[in-house]
Amino acid sequence: MSGYGPFWRRGLPLILGVATAAYAAVVRPRALRWGATRDEAVRTFPGDDLIPYADGQSTMATTLPARPEEVWLWLQQMGCKRAGWYSWDLLDHFGRPSTKKIVPEWQDLKEGQHLETVPSGETWFTAAKVDPPRSLVLRADLKLPSGRPFDPLLRPPARAYSEGIWGFHLEPATADSTRLVVRTRGRSRPQPLMRTVDLVFWEPVHLIMQTRQSRNMQTRQSRNLRRRIRTNAAARTQEPTGS
Secondary structure, three states, X not given: OOOHHHHHHHHHHHHHHHHHHHHHHHHHHHHHOOXXXXXXXXXXXXXXXXXXXXXXXXXXXXEEOOOHHHHHHHHOOOEOOOOEOOOOHHHHOOOOOOOOOOOHHHOOOOXXXXXXXXXXXXXXXXXXXXXXXXXXXXXXXXXXXXXXXXXXXXXXXXXXXXXXXXXXXXXXXXXXXXXXXXXXXXXXXXXXXXXXXXXXXXXXXXXXXXXXXXXXXXHHXXXXXXXXXXXXXXXXXXXXXXX
16 A cells, blocks of 8 residues: 555646646636637627726627527526526526516616626626627626625725626527627636636636526527427418418
């Protein structure tokens, strides 16, 4: 058993070093632009200027079988005690299922409106940019370690804070499909500590939650597409035929 000592002392640091280098060079860049093209990853999107000196950025994308104005209806009704976030509900919606339908009373989102992230309403996203049906940019500014929101326009950030945006950008892909590009940018202090937290925790969490949201959005749009096809087919069968 004592023979394993030299291996762990010498070999383990080497293994960890190689694994870290491989993650930094191969895995992380792909994770940060999951589904996005290179052009999408380097583009500037509305709302990027809200975090001008970001410590980190990600760009993820998917193509949805619906027109932008149809996808927009799902985006603007997001929020806790609203439609949910269409991701892992147990983690971000306290176990309450995200809705599978469009709810009319949640279709009037305004800039500056708060979208609560917890049932108590103590934390929220602010709808920083609302440009239907093209861009929805949500912003969160939090004191650390309390997690309490602060308004960056009214007071400077605390010594420890996190601020970031979560942007949803819609562009027609074809006549009946939409490219949804999701851009995040963030900045946190103290930088050495929070940068480590971002790399080890928040970046993997965002990948897990965002890919889940994209899949669930795909499912909802596909369901609506099938319903529309069935409705159109039924209407055609009821049309009177010429004599």
